[in-house]
Amino acid sequence: MPRVGNQSSSAVNPGVFALPGEPAFWTFIAADSGLFALLFLQYCLDRASHLQGFIAEQSTLAAGIAVVNTVILVTSSWALAVAVQHASGGDRRLARQLVFTTSALGACFAALKVVEYILEIRAGHSFVAGTFFMYYFIITGIHLVHLLIGVLALTFIGARCVRDSESSRDTVILECGASYWHLIDLLWMFIFPLTYLAR
Amino acid sequence: MTPYEARLVRLSAWSCFLFILLFGVFWGVLGRNIPPYPPDMPAADLAAVYRAHAATLRIGFSVGAVSCAFLATWAIGLFRIMLKIERDGQILSYVQLVGGVLTVIFTTYTCTILLAAAFRPEQDPAQIRMLFDLAWLTLDLGFGVTTMQYIAFGVVAIGDEREKPLFPKWLAWLGIWVSLEFLVEIIMPYFRTGPFSWLGMFPYWLAFFGPFAWMTSVAVWMLKAADRLEAEYASENAPRAPRPQTTI
Amino acid sequence: MLTSSLKTLRRAWIALAVITLLSFAVAEKFSGPAALETAVVVAAGAVKGRIILVQFMGARMFPAAWRIFFATWLLVNTAVIIGFFTLS
Numbered sequence: 001m002p003r004v005g006n007q008s009s010s011a012v013n014p015g016v017f018a019l020p021g022e023p024a025f026w027t028f029i030a031a032d033s034g035l036f037a038l039l040f041l042q043y044c045l046d047r048a049s050h051l052q053g054f055i056a057e058q059s060t061l062a063a064g065i066a067v068v069n070t071v072i073l074v075t076s077s078w079a080l081a082v083a084v085q086h087a088s089g090g091d092r093r094l095a096r097q098l099v100f101t102t103s104a105l106g107a108c109f110a111a112l113k114v115v116e117y118i119l120e121i122r123a124g125h126s127f128v129a130g131t132f133f134m135y136y137f138i139i140t141g142i143h144l145v146h147l148l149i150g151v152l153a154l155t156f157i158g159a160r161c162v163r164d165s166e167s168s169r170d171t172v173i174l175e176c177g178a179s180y181w182h183l184i185d186l187l188w189m190f191i192f193p194l195t196y197l198a199r
Numbered sequence: 200m201t202p203y204e205a206r207l208v209r210l211s212a213w214s215c216f217l218f219i220l221l222f223g224v225f226w227g228v229l230g231r232n233i234p235p236y237p238p239d240m241p242a243a244d245l246a247a248v249y250r251a252h253a254a255t256l257r258i259g260f261s262v263g264a265v266s267c268a269f270l271a272t273w274a275i276g277l278f279r280i281m282l283k284i285e286r287d288g289q290i291l292s293y294v295q296l297v298g299g300v301l302t303v304i305f306t307t308y309t310c311t312i313l314l315a316a317a318f319r320p321e322q323d324p325a326q327i328r329m330l331f332d333l334a335w336l337t338l339d340l341g342f343g344v345t346t347m348q349y350i351a352f353g354v355v356a357i358g359d360e361r362e363k364p365l366f367p368k369w370l371a372w373l374g375i376w377v378s379l380e381f382l383v384e385i386i387m388p389y390f391r392t393g394p395f396s397w398l399g400m401f402p403y404w405l406a407f408f409g410p411f412a413w414m415t416s417v418a419v420w421m422l423k424a425a426d427r428l429e430a431e432y433a434s435e436n437a438p439r440a441p442r443p444q445t446t447i
Numbered sequence: 448m449l450t451s452s453l454k455t456l457r458r459a460w461i462a463l464a465v466i467t468l469l470s471f472a473v474a475e476k477f478s479g480p481a482a483l484e485t486a487v488v489v490a491a492g493a494v495k496g497r498i499i500l501v502q503f504m505g506a507r508m509f510p511a512a513w514r515i516f517f518a519t520w521l522l523v524n525t526a527v528i529i530g531f532f533t534l535s
Contacts, residue, residue: 016508017509017511018508018509019509019513023369024357024367024368024369024372025372026369026513027369027376028372028376030516031373031376031377032376033517035380035405037520037523037524037527038400038401038405040524040527040528042394042400044528044530044531045531046393046394047532048531048534048535063471063474067467067471071464071467074460074464074467074495074499075460075464077460077463078456078459078503081459081502081503082453082456127389128389128390131393134393134395138386142383145382178503178504179504182503182504183504185499186496186499186504189493189495189496189499190493190524190528192467192492193485193489193491193528194492194528196474197470197471197474198485198488198489198528198532199474199481199484199485
């Protein structure tokens with residue numbers, strides 16, 4: 001089995017402080033985290049200089065679909081965390097089903113998001129309609145693109161990397177995919193209150 | 200890698216530094232593109248700038264245009280190293296090469312288009328602005344080949360099976376991320392102002408300084424890789440100790 | 448890395464779902480100062496983020512630099528958002 005880079009996953013060495021999966025991949029996760037932190041900052045700066053416009057535009061945004069989506073997303077993260085437990089615990093068939101469940105829930109999130117976008121556009125709010133809506137579409141849009149990539153990745157990982165025979169490379173890939181998906185959830189934990197709830 | 204080739208690969212890495220320096224000073228500083236004038240600047244104002252500074256703008260864009268050739272020399276040296284990493288074929292190394300060389304087109308054109316504005320700045324301000332728009336849209340939306348280049352490099356570097364890879368894997372992942380950040384340029388044409396316009400945080404500051412920092416790091420590691428590959432070649436081709444004589 | 452048992456994971460999920468619904472309820476019903484409402488919903492988001500980091504991503508077992516990175520990230524986002532919304 002060819003070595004795949006630096007495997008310092010603590011699934012291999014329990015008790016060791018290490019990042020899950022391939023440590024180098026976390027550069028990607030850190031960069032994405034930084035990007036969204038910048039987006040949040042930029043949103044706050046622009047809101048401060050267009051306050052009345054933001055408040056007026058945001059008041060027309062309904063949070064119902066987003067609340068459902070948030071619950072869907074945290075459930076999907078839970079399913080994936082359980083999947084990773086089972087993958088290393090031995091019930092790889094259940095793990096595979098749970099990985100597919102995660103990507104299916106992710107697809108539901110995406111579908112509901114698209115419905116939400118269509119409703120907003122029908123109501124006359126497009127991403128050039130005003131500064132708040134620009135941020136609404138762009139921040140949730142970039143998040144959605146990340147999520148769709150995650151759905152594809154998890155579907156692939158479920159099919160190819162959660163097989164009955166144990167393989168350290170498969171474990172690394174599964175952990176990377178899981179870390180990426182949890183990042184998507186983590187980002188949404190700020191995006192949701194920022195765009196929908198905070199006044 | 201033979202000593203001759205290693206020397207050329209090192210030159211190739213230095214050409215990356217040279218590109219960044221020349222493009223930065225000439226297109227960037229002399230060309231008044233750090234940051235660029237905003238899309239919502241009135242044509243008359245933009246034309247006034249080009250009229251007032253035509254002399255420095257012209258040299259900025261002409262040297263800037265020529266400096267883009269060093270992007271190609273960099274990609275070629277990187278290609279040679281990648282061939283030593285990529286197992287089972289060479290396609291991704293070629294993808295990097297082609298992507299890197301094609302990037303030359305967009306960077307060169309952005310300089311020559313702006314040069315056209317600086318060449319005849321007394322023309323109708325609307326035409327000056329049209330050239331400026333064209334230059335920036337060309338530069339920003341030509342990123343597809345550059346993304347292709349960085350991702351090909353990233354995939355190969357991640358798959359490096361050496362005990363100590365020639366390029367750190369975090370650098371490979373960073374390049375992939377930086378090249379995907381370019382995707383924000385797709386919405387840039389919708390904005391005349393703000394953080395998503397061509398001088399905004401995401402389409403400009405991250406999208407330009409990110410890659411320049413990344414390319415510099417890659418070039419540093421190319422120099423180290425050239426040393427290592429030359430040493431690998433030397434140990435593989437060291438003269439063998441003579442076989443002991445056996446007396447029959 | 449993932450030392451959370453299945454029971455802990457389930458509890459984490461319930462906490463995430465409950466906090467989500469509570470924040471939504473606060474946003475809908477609360478009629479006090481906007482700054483307070485913002486602080487509550489954003490802090491709730493940060494708490495949820497921490498749960499995801501620790502329970503799902505296994506942040507307790509990360510190398511120190513990464514624990515610091517993510518803790519800082521959570522704090523900075525929370526402070527920036529609440530700060531700007533309050534002072535605007």
